[in-house]
Every structure is written in C-alpha cells, then in structure tokens.
Amino acid sequence: SKSITIALAGNPNSGKTTLFNGLTGARHSVGNWPGVTVEKKEGKFKHKNIDVIAVDLPGTYSLSPYSIEEMIARNYIVEESPEVVINIVDASNIERNLYLSMQLIELGIPVVIALNMMDIAERRGHKIDHNKLSKSLGVAVVPIVATKNKGIKELLDAAVDVAKGKIKYSPFKVNYGKEIENKIEKTMSMIKDRSGVSKYNLRWLAVKVIEEDEAVLELLGMKDKFESDDEIAVSDENASEEDFEAIIADKRYTYITNILSNVVKKPKNNVLTTS
Ligand code: GDP
Ligand code: MG
Numbered sequence: 001s002k003s004i005t006i007a008l009a010g011n012p013n014s015g016k017t018t019l020f021n022g023l024t025g026a027r028h029s030v031g032n033w034p035g036v037t038v039e040k041k042e043g044k045f046k047h048k049n050i051d052v053i054a055v056d057l058p059g060t061y062s063l064s065p066y067s068i069e070e071m072i073a074r075n076y077i078v079e080e081s082p083e084v085v086i087n088i089v090d091a092s093n094i095e096r097n098l099y100l101s102m103q104l105i106e107l108g109i110p111v112v113i114a115l116n117m118m119d120i121a122e123r124r125g126h127k128i129d130h131n132k133l134s135k136s137l138g139v140a141v142v143p144i145v146a147t148k149n150k151g152i153k154e155l156l157d158a159a160v161d162v163a164k165g166k167i168k169y170s171p172f173k174v175n176y177g178k179e180i181e182n183k184i185e186k187t188m189s190m191i192k193d194r195s196g197v198s199k200y201n202l203r204w205l206a207v208k209v210i211e212e213d214e215a216v217l218e219l220l221g222m223k224d225k226f227e228s229d230d231e232i233a234v235s236d237e238n239a240s241e242e243d244f245e246a247i248i249a250d251k252r253y254t255y256i257t258n259i260l261s262n263v264v265k266k267p268k269n270n271v272l273t274t275s
C-alpha cells in the first residue's frame with residue numbers, strides 16, 4: 001500500500017533529532033529547504049510493514065510569519081499535507097512547548113503529541129496525566145524517552161492509526177471571546193470563495209487575517225487593504241487601537257495554563273530537585 005509521510009515538529013532541544021535518528025537510523029538524507037540554508041532531513045523506515053517517510057521540520061516555538069524556520073514548518077505542513085504531524089513536546093518544559101502544539105492543532109491537521117523527556121519530568125517529581133492532556137487537546141498523546149527508545153512503538157502505532165484515519169480525534173477549538181469570534185465568523189465568510197483558499201483550514205486563515213499575518217494577507221491579496229485601513233485608523237480618533245495579535249496570543253496562553261492546571265502536578269518544594 002501507499003507510504004505514509006510523518007513530519008516531526010517541535011521546539012528546539014525538544015529531542016527531534018534524537019527521535020528522527022532513532023526512527024530512521026542511517027537511512028536518511030540531509031539537504032536544504034528550497035532557497036534557504038536551513039537543513040532538511042528526510043528518512044525512510046518501516047513500521048508494521050508500512051513504508052513511512054519521516055521529515056524533520058526546523059525547530060520552532062511558534063508558527064508565525066516572522067522567522068524563516070517557522071514559515072518553512074508551516075508551509076510544509078499546509079502545502080505538502082503530511083498524513084500526520086508528530087509534535088515532540090519536552091515534558092519537562094511543557095508550558096512553553098504547548099504553545100506550538102496549540103498552533104499545530106489550530107492548523108486543522110492530524111497531530112500526535114510525543115511527550116518526550118519523561119525521565120527528566122519524573123526525576124523532578126512532575127506528575128503528568130497524559131490521558132487528561134489528550135482529552136483536553138483532543139489529540140493522541142504518547143509519553144516517550146527518545147534517548148532510551150522508550151514509547152517509540154506506541155508512538156508509531158498512534159501516528160499510523162491517525163494517518164490511516166483509524167483513530168478519529170476532535171481537536172479542541174480555542175474560544176477567543178465574543179468580539180474576536182464575531183470577527184472570525186465575518187472574515188471566514190469574506191474569504192471563503194477566494195481562489196487558493198480551499199486547501200487551508202478556513203478558521204485558521206481567518207484567525208491569521210485578524211492577527212494581520214503578513215504571509216496570509218499576501219496570499220489572500222489583502223495586504224494593501226490592511227495598509228490603507230491603518231492610515232484611516234490613524235486619522236480616526238475613535239479607531240480602536242487593539243492589538244488583536246496580542247489578545248489572541250494571550251488567549252492561547254490562558255488556555256494552556258487552564259489545561260495544565262488539571263494535567264500537571266509538581267512538588268511544592270522544588271529546592272532539592274534543581275539538577
Ligand atoms: P532537537 O534540538 O529537538 O533536535 O533536540 P536533540 O535531539 O538534539 O536533543 C536535545 C538534547 O536532549 C540532547 O542532548 C539529547 O540527548 C537530549 N534528549 C533528547 N531526548 C531526551 C529524553 O527523552 N531524555 C533525556 N534525558 N534527554 C533527552
Ligand atoms: Mg535537532
């Protein structure tokens with residue numbers, strides 16, 4: 001049968017290379033992403049007789065249009081539509097890492113979270129309920145220790161099942177509050193018939209328009225409109241100066257905090273566990 005492409009996404013130092021090497025061994029090629037000097041690694045392996053292609057995406061903290069690495073990662077995911085994205089999360093630094101997870105999930109693509117560095121989290125006395133995290137996010141979450149090859153089989157089982165549509169998840173949706181949700185709805189109906197929009201998740205695009213994401217505005221041919229709106233806003237004393245990008249980012253962090261308050265338990269006294 002047809003091969004499955006798995007893209008690996010995660011923060012720098014989350015263990016992506018360790019996992020990638022563990023999966024592909026020596027059977028991988030190293031090149032550059034088109035037009036830039038950012039390294040691209042691609043490898044092949046078999047899992048349960050299924051041919052799997054693994055693509056290592058650049059390490060990123062977000063999927064904003066402000067960095068080459070983040071644009072490479074998000075363009076690859078959106079344009080090439082890998083069957084599944086394995087999002088490697090450093091369990092010992094889970095708050096920060098989940099910001100990227102939220103954005104991957106918002107892209108509307110199949111995501112499996114590999115909760116890596118579980119040995120470090122455990123050593124620090126952090127108790128992480130991965131089943132609760134999975135329920136809260138609406139995606140599969142598999143604890144692993146990449147350096148010891150622990151949990152890798154379970155991770156691949158989940159990734160292949162998700163890629164083949166055998167496990168259906170319903171990813172959570174952030175509620176951005178009445179004002180922004182209204183804007184999202186209006187923007188969705190405004191952009192839905194534009195050419196080239198169909199391969200994107202419409203809600204994700206709408207959120208990006210409201211964030212004034214330059215790459216998305218350009219894609220939709222809306223860059224000039226926003227620039228002229230800005231000029232009007234400056235001359236209008238009643239114009240709202242709200243920074244929707246900041247409000248949206250804030251909502252995402254609040255979601256993460258709320259979710260983690262039910263998922264992670266840390267020892268009260270951390271003095272003896274700093275190493
Ligand atoms: P990348 O930047 O995401 O590619 O991360 P690397 O694979 O280079 O890993 C960063 C560091 O974390 C390396 O020193 C790895 O050996 C280490 N590392 C990766 N996974 C684990 C793990 O599960 N447990 C522990 N203790 N260390 C890990
Ligand atoms: Mg690496």
Ligand code: K
Pocket residue numbers: 062063064249
């Ligand atoms: K952002």
